[in-house]
Amino acid sequence: MKHDTGSCFPANRVTSLLGCSYPLVQGGMAWVADANLAAAVSNAGGLGLIAAASMPPELLEAQLIKVRELTDKPFGLNIMLMSPTVDQVIKLAAKHKVPIVTTGAGSPGKVIDFLKPLGTIVIPVIASVAQAKRVEKQGADAVVAEGMEAGGHIGELTTMVLIPQITDSVEIPVLAAGGIADGRGIAAAFALGAEGVQVGTRFVCCTESTVHPAYKEAVLNARDRSNVVTGRFTGHPVRCLKNRLTSKFEELEKCGATVEEYERLGAGRLRAAVVDGDVDWGSVMAGQSAALVNDIKPAEEIIRVMFQEAFQVTASLSGKITC
Structure with a gap:
């Protein structure tokens, strides 16, 4: 450069x-x-x-x-x-x-x-x-x-x-x-x-x-260990910010849930976070770089x-x- x-x-x-x-x-x-x-x-x-x-x-x-x-x-x-x-x-x-x-x-x-x-x-x-x-x-x-x-x-x-x-x-x-x-x-x-x-x-x-202010706030509040990867067993892992939804995903994995059960829980969760601002049960997708966004x-x-x-x-x- x-x-x-x-x-x-x-x-x-x-x-x-x-x-x-x-x-x-x-x-x-x-x-x-x-x-x-x-x-x-x-x-x-x-x-x-x-x-x-x-x-x-x-x-x-x-x-x-x-x-x-x-x-x-x-x-x-x-x-x-x-x-x-x-x-x-x-x-x-x-x-x-x-x-x-x-x-x-x-x-x-x-x-x-x-x-x-x-x-x-x-x-x-x-x-x-x-x-x-x-x-x-x-x-x-x-x-x-x-x-x-x-x-x-x-x-x-x-x-x-x-x-x-x-x-x-x-x-x-x-x-x-x-x-x-x-x-x-x-x-x-x-x-x-x-x-x-x-x-x-x-x-x-x-x-x-145009994302919901609550989604932006979740990213702004992210720290170095705020991220988690869920769904590895499905073959389609996803990185999000930790919340109640990701905890539930982890619980399902430990219980041996099927891929279908896992996908049912995740249906519509990204829109819920981005559009509706549900940062507890929505999928707050964000990279590890979220901790650098202030x-x-x-x-x-x-x-x-x-x-x-x-x-x-x-x-x-x-x-x-x-x-």
């Missing part, structure tokens, strides 16, 4: 690919990443995402229309491949000419095959070297390599060990995700070989974020300050590391 405290990051493969000032993608957080947040991040020089998740198609279409009313910058759509509405989401992405799509929770083959010929940039979120190599062969334009520090559904490797292995294994650009909430994390990601970052939890506590600021200030700090950290290393 060149030292620069201005509004633009020196162009690299990620900024050129995304058409952004900063090599930063906002995480595709279900129920959190709506048109308001996506537009705010894009207007601030990053790439904002709308999370399709299992959103009804008519609501998603309204969001895709709204985001273009709020920004003329590039934006993206996160597609959860396990969603029952995934085929409709892909068609909506094509209809509305969404410039960039990120994918998660499944193989992105059909997304790449359908949308890339239309000019859409496709960036899968992956958690292993095997996945990265596979999606590169399928035609992915870049990958987001997400460590287990991230919130929501996670893999098994930490960001620290995952990123160097991914960058050594593929030729396409790599964005790092998981545990990044300030400039120190961005500098570390670049030191590990990434060319960009994806940031999720920090943007929960963003002025433009205030609510506009997206523009969050991004600008993070990159200023990243430049400063990088510059200071020249005096700390010598031969």
